[in-house]
Amino acid sequence: MSEFGKPVAAAGTVSFGIVVAPVVALCDTFSIARGNALSIRKVSIRQIKAARALLAWSQEQMAEQxxxxxxxxxxxxxxxxxxxxxxxxxxxxxxxxxxxxxxxIPENGSGAGVRLRKDIQN
Structure with a gap:
């Protein structure tokens, strides 16, 4: 069992016709308790700040958008x-x-991050 706020895996299966595929999502125990196991993504404040800097947005622009x-x-x-x-x-x-x-970009062993979509880059 995990402590509150620590990542845990929530698993299940989804049936698509004949094929049954496993579904695994990373979420926190609070999200599971609230029934939102698959809707909460882990994004850090550093990722938010880095993303805002990448877009050259001020905090005011971020608030407006x-x-x-x-x-x-x-x-x-x-x-x-x-x-x-x-x-x-x-x-x-x-x-x-x-x-x-x-x-x-989720944590994958090399660290979480952000980037611009390819279609947005100059």
Whole structure:
């Protein structure tokens, strides 16, 4: 059993006609308890700040693009680690950055990161 907030694997199967494929998602125990096991992605505050820098957005532009208040953006970016606060706020920030062309690279042994989608790069 995992401690609160520590990653755990949630597994199941999804049937597509005759083929049955396993489904595994990385999530935290809080998300599982709330029934959101497959909807929460792990994105760090450092990734959010790096993505914003890659787009050359100010905190004010980030707030405007994500429909989140400037004080909320400042408060979130003042911390470190995974994004805290409300899930919908984190999703708004992530969605705004992805819409602008950011791809979040998950931790895969080489470290998490961000990059611009190929179709956005000059």
């Amino acid at each position: 994500s429909s989140v208040s400037v004080p909320t953006v400042k408060r979130i970016e003042a911390a470190d680690g995974p994004i805290g606060g409300r899930d919908d706020t984190a999703q708004k920030l992530i969605a705004a950055l992805e819409e602008a062309g950011i791809e979040f």
